[in-house]
Amino acid sequence: MSEVKALKSRNEVEKKYKWNVEKIYADNDKWENDFNELKGMVPQLSSYVGKLNNGKELLEYLKLEEKVSRLAGKLAVYAHLRSDEDTANPTFQALRDKIYTYFAEIQSIQAFFVPEILSLSEGTIEKEVERVPELKMYKFLLEDILRKKPHTLTKEKEELIAGVSDCLQAPDKIFSMLSDADMTFPTIKDENNNDIELTEANYGRFIQSKDRRVRKDAFKALFNTYKNYKNTFGASLTSSIKNFVFISKVRNYSSALECSLKPNNIPLEVYHNTVDTINKNIEALHRYVKIKKKLLGLDEIHMYDLYVPIIDSPAISIEFEEALKTVKEGLKPLGEEYLNIFEEGVKEGWIDIYPNKGKRGGAYSSGDYDTMPYVLLNYDNKLNDVSTLAHEMGHSIHSYYSRKTQPYVYADYSLFVAEVASTTNENLLINYLINKEQDKNKRLYLINQQLEQIRTTVFRQVMFAEFEKVTHENMEKGIPLTSEDLSKIWHELNVKYFGPEMIVDEEIDIEWARIPHFYRDFYVYQYATGYAAANSFAHEILEKGETAVELYKGFLKSGSSEYPINVLKKAGVDMTTPKPLEDTIRRFNQLLDMIEK
Template sequence: MAEVKKIKTREEIPQEYKWKVDKIYENVEQWEKDFENLKTIVLKISNYVGKLGEGKHLLEYLRLDEKISRLAGKLAVYAHLKSDENTANSTYQALRDKIFTYIAEIGSAQAFFIPEILSLPDGEVEKELETTQELKMYDFLLRDILRKKPHVLTKEKEELMAAVSDCLNAPDRIFSMLSDADMTFKVIKDEEGNDIELMESNYGSFIQSKDRRVRKDAFKGLFETYNKYKNTFAASLTSSIKNFIFISKTRNYDCALECSLKPNNIPLEVYYNTVDTINKNLNSLHRYVKVKKKLLGLDEIHMYDLYVPIIDTPKENIEFEKAVETVKEGLKPLGEEYIGIFEEGIKDGWIDIYPNKGKRGGAYSSGDYDTMPYVLLNYDFKLNDVSTLAHEMGHSIHSYYSRKNQPYIYSDYSLFVAEVASTTNESLLINYLIDKEQDKNKKLYLINQQLEQIRTTVFRQVMFAEFEKVTHESIEKGNPLTSEDLSKIWHDLNVKYFGEDMIVDEEIDIEWARIPHFYRDFYVYQYATGYAAANSFAKEILEKGESAVSSYKEFLKSGSSDYPINVLKKAGVDMTTPKPLEDTIKRFNELLDMLEKENKI
């Protein structure tokens, strides 16, 4: 019997392929010292209760709040990065729990601030802004608080909400520990017949296998395991939804969706129009399924066939160093300064590159104002991993620009624009790869990759968004949802989105249980709007060069100094209209035309 290939432990990964978290703290002792320091500083908050009507004290409080938030952010980044290196390491899990629990306590101590600001006589804040020069920097922040007056609670209620915030986040934590640390999957055979331990981190490569048996085995192995825990996942997800509905009602919003969008001044119509625009254009996705079925030569196309490339290409094993050079070439239109920052990130240890036993799956960008950006990867030597590198570095360089050009209070960008910079990088990369490729089959392979980007980032994410809309509205109406209910909703959406050519396998019905973003309410639609905005930026950069790059960099530098809709609009992308999304679907159809023409379908 062939030996099972085991994933490496953390200790077996060479140091040069790990992120340099020790740049934040060299050891736990230093972290503990800062944690004790934080607790001492937090005690000063109470000195300002009842004094915020005076500009001098308001300014002092805002500066104290920044000092506390920056230190807490630094502590939190270290703890969560170290815990994600190995989710089974109890030392760092405890550290993570410690800081996030204490951050909830900080929130409770700070809870007086907004109610006190809103209790001041009308015009009082505006008067202090005029008379206290150093408060000018906080003008947008304070006026935004005043705008939210109908949704801010009394001091006592705000304290209570802050105190229970860690408990309200428990479903996400339960989901993460179950899916990342406690669940184990089957051992399956790869293309060469080797026994491989199936994991979330290697599932992506198996589901893209040209060997249909491999992808079917991986598909069934993954979702059959999730199905064993369907009731636990259902309890976790519905509890998360109920918690968010509770928050929205407590804060006097009409619905959970309004609670998510209104704080960033995003009209609800943006969400509704996104779902509606995609629903009106599902025929393009149905066409894609039909073309894929023909090109793969299948009598039936199943859900596990969705991710396999249409065009046969030589099996690639792209070393990480080659991936770095490829991404740099693709991002050249962004200019020398941008490429220099990218190179700095690689050299300075922003990235944790390879999977290891217990490491959190997937990929993300992290970091805070007083740390460098950090990127978690699970690099698997495929073209998709090269694209993921470009994507996550897009996030991190967006953060880099924003933190360098904005004061702390405006240094973080809104979730609504969070995926724009990352996806602009992906768009530029795939355009570069398509344009430079001379081999017909490889070119068609790359065309399919861009089709897949649009399918997964736009169509798929909007299907997720529609699932969120249906589930939240159902629970808001008082209708409980069991695991069977959730699976039926998911099944019906897959049938609608993929059309009559697709065999919607029953295993896919449990896929909702696998999606971590469902614990960040109404987040996923922003992948679609973000892709549409990114498509517009990439098009402008490639067509207009330096002037477009200049406008784009101003977007990257803007942080949260204005509302996200306005930040994009200033850079030339208006997301209150369906045009950016319609232009993306137009590109999707153009790529399909290319496939059909080249293959004489």
């Protein structure tokens, strides 16, 4: 019997495998000193209430607010990184809770700023920006606030909406409590005929099982359980949609979609183009289903066959040093400067590499304006871990460029582009791995990995986006939707997206009830647009070399100094056109060509 390798405690992990958090604060005492300094600064913000019509006072406030935010950010990064190193360490949990709790107080004191700016008479801000030259740096920030004025209500109405915000979040809470806490699933037999209680956590493993009986049983057990609660899920989702439609009307938007997109200045055509482009090219997904059916040797392909891999993951172990070399080779097209930053990050201690007892699971990129970027990994020598390294370093190098180039006020990038740099890295890496792989089965596995990423991140998420579009438009027209109506819409979308080869099992009709993102209106389309933008960047970089790299680095350096659509457009990716998505579908078809050979 092989020996089980025990996880090391945090203290047992060699320093070279741990991130350099001491660079932020050498010890907790220094953290406490800065926390006390922060508490001394924050009350000063309230002294500017009623004074923002004066340019000099406005400038002073903005400078103080930056000082507060930068110090709070630095404190928070140290506390949460330390806490994630060992979630059982009470000292670091206390630090994290301390700063996170204090954030609420900071936000409360800052809350007067936007309403006061919006209450100023027409032209006041523009005049003060001209009068006080130092305010010019904040011009874009201030203009963005003023742009929202037609959708900002009176002080009394804003207070009323704030007061009922918790009630408006009730559908999401009901969904979470029902799906996460109250629902239980039946017991199924695994591949070895053992009784296993099905859960949301282990469903992913069963639906990918090579044993068709196992994945079919898991599929039916999961969705039939959801079906038992269809009326409750229907009521919670339609209530959530009604709430969002109500808010959009109250805030004088023409539609719920406009209410979601306009605050980030994203044209509605971006959303419509995304759905329309996928619909016009849906045959690519039909082709995928047909090829998968053939490769799996099935007479019929069902919804529960979608996630089973056409080939098993290669049984290879990749040491971290080897992963670094592989990722750097994959990212070579980004040029020497980019690779030097990558190497600097590794040497300077950006990355916390291996699991240890109590360490938070998963992976992320973190950091703030006055810290290095930091990457949490739980590296386990698998091929997916190599891809995760490339992904998280993509986030971190994006942050590095943005913070080095932009002033603090514009250093963060928007959610719309947040996954672009990380996914560009992943695309460059998988392209490199596919092109260099000589072993037929390993190459097939890699091709399938990228196909699945496009299927789930682009096609699937756009199907979700179309469901949101249809349901919200119905509600806006005053057409009520029951759980049966929602299931009918969902069934028809699955038939359209997966095509004539796919048997759309009736159990899938309730799948809409399982999607938490539907309680964050019009959010999911950004997965597809982000992937399409990344695919476009990767393609251009590989085709055009240095010219495309310079444009791409311009994107990485832009932060939020412009609206996200404009940031991408200046770098050569125009998301108001179908081209980025069409290029992604072209890549999807190229991969299908490879898999058919």
